[in-house]
Amino acid sequence: MFSFFALAASLVFAGCGRSDNTVTLSKSEEGLTRLVMQSDWFPQAEHGGFYQALARGFYREAGLDVTINPGGPGSHVRLKVSRGDADFGMLRSDDLAMSVAQGLPLVMVGALMQHDGEALLVHADSPVRDFADLDGQTVMAPLSMVWVSFIQKKYGISFNLVPVQYGLASFFADPKLVRSCYLTSEPFFAQQQGVPVRALSLIDADYDVYSGLIARRELLRDKPEVVRAFVAATMRGWEDYLTGDPRPADELILKSNPQMSQAQLDYSRAAMIKHGIVKGFPEKEEALGAIKLPRLQHEIDRLREFGALDKNVRAEDIATLDFLPEAARAASAH
Incomplete structure (x- = not known):
């Protein structure tokens, strides 16, 4: 198993996660706030909401200049976000709980997927x-x-x-x-x-985890308005990708990943809709972006019960509802 202890130690030596760190974000020539989003794999339909928000100008409308860094087998999302090489990233909630237990300064600010596939x-x-x-x-x-x-x-x-x-x-x-x-x-x-x-x-x-949108704690503390804007624009992108015309995102994905095909994008998007992966199921009172803390706590408790997590971590330690759009925050409370 990947050594979270080694990762945490590398952050200590790198000087990351200290409470006296102050986050500064650069501006583009147009006055947009520059942000880096680290994905967990090569560009694909499972990243469609990000690329839709980029292609349709939702990030720009929110005052953001967003760069999406493709992932892969060695993407090390948790490390890059923890040390500030990326501002946001994608991480499963079970991996997030393990990371936070080892001292990494990460928080889930929205659920990219209600159910991991x-x-x-x-x-x-x-x-x-x-x-x-x-x-x-x-x-x-x-x-x-x-x-x-x-x-x-x-x-x-x-x-x-x-x-x-x-x-x-x-x-x-x-x-x-x-x-x-x-x-x-x-x-x-x-x-x-x-x-x-x-x-x-x-x-x-009964192994049901979120795919979370994560950020480091310092960013939440120092730039809450930026976090809120990025979350809202991203969720808007996902809604548009799944219920509207996905072609703007698909064109960017195909350009960024030559190994991808339109047939695979179509299949993956249909599967995400069929299995309720991103938006969940209305009959379960699930919604795009929502994080149900009791469900998250149940997940953590199961990890401890079966010996995968040896520290007492609370749902509130790894996730916050403070940056969710109003609809997602309301669904989180049900």
Whole structure:
């Protein structure tokens, strides 16, 4: 598992997270406040709201000059935001809880996704029908993922964990292999190759986390109006991307990521809508951007129960509702 202790130590040596740090943000020639947003992966539909806000001028209307830094296997979002190389970033709420427990000065200021789309991909004729069936299987997944130990402890099972490979060749070649996936991505590639598959969503194992929009504490303290403006423009971008014409964002994504295709963007956007990944489900009183602190606390309690988190962290320690647009803040209270 990735060493959060090592990361926290690197921040200490870098002089980050001290309460006497004062945040200063530069201005463009047009007087716009410059901000850097660090994404968690290469440009894709899962970043559509950011690119829509950029392409449609929502950030500019809010007085912001935003640069979106693409991520990848070594994006180190938590490190870059903590030390100020980026002003905002994307981070799952389970990873955020672990990071804050280790002393990183990070706070979630909005939920980019109400439900994380992490799942396990199996071949259609695999005997694995439920998570308990993973006992004794070989599972390919990122070694740092918190859900790995959660699943094994919850179901009283053990499986052979192997490092994930960023491609599906090994999965296609081995009908017994179980692989971590994202509901908006790997099933698409399997479909393109004509390989029948099924996906077990981690939500069905009661492992339901947010994908959060994070910032460092000093930025919230020193530039609250900037944080509020960025959150509002980003949520506006997501609403427009999912319910309006996604082509402005798609054009930027395709330009920024030559490996992306329009077919994949279309599939991923449809999957996000179908599974309620970004906006959640109205019948559950979920809404774009909303953070339900009791749900977040339940997630933290489960992490502690299954030994993934050894420090007592409260939901209020890792998230705030203060910068949400009014509609999202109201939904958070239900």
